[in-house]
Amino acid sequence: MLSSLLKEHQQRQHLRREEQERKKKEATAAASALTAAMVDHLNVGVAQAYLNQRKLDAEAKQLHTNATNFSKQAANWLHLVDNFNHALKELGDIENWAKSIEADMVISAWLIGLQNICLRLCSPSRGLGYLSFKTIWHLGW
Numbered sequence: 001m002l003s004s005l006l007k008e009h010q011q012r013q014h015l016r017r018e019e020q021e022r023k024k025k026e027a028t029a030a031a032s033a034l035t036a037a038m039v040d041h042l043n044v045g046v047a048q049a050y051l052n053q054r055k056l057d058a059e060a061k062q063l064h065t066n067a068t069n070f071s072k073q074a075a076n077w078l079h080l081v082d083n084f085n086h087a088l089k090e091l092g093d094i095e096n097w098a099k100s101i102e103a104d105m106v107i108s109a110w111l112i113g114l115q116n117i118c119l120r121l122c123s124p125s126r127g128l129g130y131l132s133f134k135t136i137w138h139l140g141w
Helices: 002-121 133-139
Strands: none
Touching: none
């Protein structure tokens, strides 16, 4: 009877150990599955963050390229406007020069005309030989 009790006890211990081992394996498998699920869940977030970072990097690179191109274009525009401004100043200088030459020409033409009048009036055949250019000038002829 004692030996049968011992056998039963050993059998129950063996069954308990097997059950405990089985539950331990199930718990380990469940923990592994939970860990894998958590890692997968976190990896999805990390993967999304990585993709977002790559997109941001690409957009930042494109923005830098666009900003550089815009800067070059603005410099070109500034150069063109500066050249245009310089050309306008030159045209203004030429216009002033032309007006000055025109005024000089008008004065010269008027003086030549006056000189011709004086020469005709002051000729000895007219009898006004005593009138000089200076006299005619002061008279306003």
